Amino acid sequence: MAKIKGAVVVDRERCKGCEVCVVTCPTETLALATEVNSKGYHYCYPANPEACIGCSNCAVVCPDGCITVYKVKIG
Amino acid sequence: MEKELRLMKGNEAVAEAAIRAGADGYFGYPITPQSEILEYLMEANPQATTGMVVLQAESEVAAINMVYGGASCGKKVMTSSSSPGISLKQEGITYIAGAELPCLIVNVVRGGPGLGTIQPAQSDYFQATKGGGHGDYHLLVLAPASVQEMADFVELGFDLAFKYRNPVMILSDGAIGQMMEKVWLKPQKKRSEEILPWATTGKPATRERNIITSLDLDPGRQEHFNLKLIAKYREMEEKEVRFEEFMTDDAEYIFVAYGTSARLCQKALQLARAEGIKAGLLRPITLFPFPKKRLNELAASVKGMLAVEMSAGQMVEDVMLSVCGKTRVSHYGRMGGMIPTPEEVLENLKSFIKG
Amino acid sequence: MAEITFNDIIKPENLAYKKSRLMTDNILSYCPGCGHGTAHQVLAEVLEEENLQERTIGITPVGCSVLMYNYIDVDFQEAAHGRAPALATAVKRLMPDKFVFTYQGDGDLAAIGTAETIHTCNRGENILMLFINNGIYGMTGGQMAPTTLPGMKSSTSPYGRDVSMMGSPIKMADIVAMLPGTCYVTRQSVNTAGGVRKLKRALKKAVQYQNEKRGTCFIEVVSNCPSGWKMTPVESNKWMEEHMFPFYPLGDIKVPAE
Structure with missing residues (x-):
């Protein structure tokens, strides 16, 4: 069966750590980092990258345009 | 339309001149004594001929902001109103000045303050020449004294507005707006199709986006902008001062008056000369920039200047600032829609001479 | 089959979503999590996808989004508080072939600019009015807005909005839907991906209706x-x-007859 595998790339410096993407993600791929960026925000990152299905929901709701999404069909 | 001689009201002359000057848009709201401008344009329906947009707005506030929007596109746009309506427009006018946009605003002045009267007055001089809205800015102010000038100053006003990217005001009054005189109308000009480089007309790939704004949160940049505006106003003072003199060569006493007051001072001057009083008249045509230099020169050779205005005394302050104490300056005015007679102006001159 | 790695996926040909090229690289001035940014992105996407950059003029309000012109790469005019629809009226009438939109908050559109809003809609100006309703004056520090909910606290309703004193929140979309000049009135959201996608569809309809001068x-x-x-x-x-x-x-409040 064909499976979709995704990957998210976060622009850490643009991220304001609002967490809206984290709660939007259906597969719990994303989390806020314990470290902060240069503005002092706990930026978002793919804590569980294997889970990503490339649905783009995180990028679509991101108010700051920090997220780029890629996806491939495998199998 | 060819050059044409017609008998018209001052207000109608403004409207017809706007069409012929190739104006792109007029946005107005009814108020006495200038409603004929909007009425004339609605009847003339220039949208069907030249393509000029004419729109009755829901308020003076909306009308001036339509002018702001149109001017932001580099279009030749205008509005008109009378004193209470011009007060409402002040917010828009300061934004237009702050965004460095060209436009024409006609004020057919009536007496105030408040709702005041619908009769002619010149009591909006301070508002017109000193800013009117908030912040450091000036309008370029033209003061017509005839129906012919009401027509001529429309095109002149647009030219100056685009030359300096600054709002221009025609400061008229209820008498000039309502009186009928013969007027030579210029031939029809085509509306400009030029796309101005700063205008918001849609961003092509060949340039950066254009942003029309009066906002700059950086104090240094904002001050720099204020200095740029000041330089523009100084340039107007160098190049755009317009005035007219009558019998000032040998004058001992000079009337300083604009608009309707200048017309009756011309008669008062004749009456004074008939009685052997060497009177003259200086009529400022631009109220900003004000003919300061010329008044200062004249101050050296005259015994006094009498500012005659239909107000409690507003332009007289600029006369005083111009002469720097070199000569005596006084004021004679009527208010509330009262227009002084040449005879009472003469009587006042005589008592001024007595001291 | 070999396990596919993160780096195998991140290739241009696999791109699923990136911010619109019409969004500039400027960092948005909005607070973390603010819906303004999301609304900007989706608007920029629609302008890009509909190929509208060259003929768009946007009008920004006074409020948090006053600096919107720093974020979307189209020509902009910055209006006085509440007056954006008046500017847009003139722009569209003078240049009917342009795509003209206003972007206003609740204080701008539903309080100080109520007259402009109502009359622009009543004249049926062929423009898009985008109204961001968050029930508060954000930029000035959280004062009560015309759309603040009953009982909702703000810095000028510290005990909660008392409707007996301050009136009820005003539903502008419902009001303008009653005017014959509006052809399409809808209420959307940007807090979920589904919501954003619905808003995007609504924006595309608005583009179509403006093109059709409806x-x-x-x-x-x-x-x-x-x-x-x-x-x-x-x-x-x-x-x-x-x-x-x-x-x-x-949801949709008013849709044009087909």
Whole structure:
């Protein structure tokens, strides 16, 4: 069966750590980092990258345009 | 339309001149004594001929902001109103000045303050020449004294507005707006199709986006902008001062008056000369920039200047600032829609001479 | 089959989503989690996809989004508070072939600019009015807005909005929907991906209707104000769903006859 595998790339410096993407993600791929960026925000990152299905929901709701999404069909 | 001689009201002359000057848009709201401008344009329906947009707005506030929007596109746009309506427009006018946009605003002045009267007055001089809205800015102010000038100053006003990217005001009054005189109308000009480089007309790939704004949160940049505006106003003072003199060569006493007051001072001057009083008249045509230099020169050779205005005394302050104490300056005015007679102006001159 | 790695996926040909090229690289001035940014992105996407950059003129308000012209790469005019629809009226009438939109908050559109809003819609100006309703004055520090909910606290209604003193929240979308000049009135949201995608469809319809000169399109976006509401972004979105959406129900209010 064909499976979709995704990957998210976060622009850490643009991220304001609002967490809206984290709660939007259906597969719990994303989390806020314990470290902060240069503005002092706990930026978002793919804590569980294997889970990503490339649905783009995180990028679509991101108010700051920090997220780029890629996806491939495998199998 | 060819050059044409017609008998018209001052207000109608403004409207017809706007069409012929190739104006792109007029946005107005009814108020006495200038409603004929909007009425004339609605009847003339220039949208069907030249393509000029004419729109009755829901308020003076909306009308001036339509002018702001149109001017932001580099279009030749205008509005008109009378004193209470011009007060409402002040917010828009300061934004237009702050965004460095060209436009024409006609004020057919009536007496105030408040709702005041619908009769002619010149009591909006301070508002017109000193800013009117908030912040450091000036309008370029033209003061017509005839129906012919009401027509001529429309095109002149647009030219100056685009030359300096600054709002221009025609400061008229209820008498000039309502009186009928013969007027030579210029031939029809085509509306400009030029796309101005700063205008918001849609961003092509060949340039950066254009942003029309009066906002700059950086104090240094904002001050720099204020200095740029000041330089523009100084340039107007160098190049755009317009005035007219009558019998000032040998004058001992000079009337300083604009608009309707200048017309009756011309008669008062004749009456004074008939009685052997060497009177003259200086009529400022631009109220900003004000003919300061010329008044200062004249101050050296005259015994006094009498500012005659239909107000409690507003332009007289600029006369005083111009002469720097070199000569005596006084004021004679009527208010509330009262227009002084040449005879009472003469009587006042005589008592001024007595001291 | 070999395990596919993260780096194998991140290739241009696999791109699923990136921010619109019409969004500039400027960092948005909005607070973390603010719906303004999301609304900007989706608007920029529509302008890009509909190939509208060369003929768009946007009008920004006074409020948090006053600096919107720094973020979307189209020509902009910055209006006085509440007056954006008046500017847009003139722009569209003078240049009917351009795509003209206004972008206003609730204070701008529903308080100080009420007259301009109503009359622009009543004249049926062929423009898109985008209305971001977060029930508060954000930029000035969280004062009561015309759309603040009954009982909702703000810095000028510190004990909660008392409707007996301050009136009820005004539903502008419902009001303008009653005017014959509007052709399309809808209320959308940007707090979920589904909501954003619906808003995008609404924006595309508005583009179509403006091209067809069918009248005013009015799109309200019920949004959040984490700072003004004194909540985290996630809490504010939850609160919005629980309190704002029942008062301002999402969906089409008026659609044009086909």
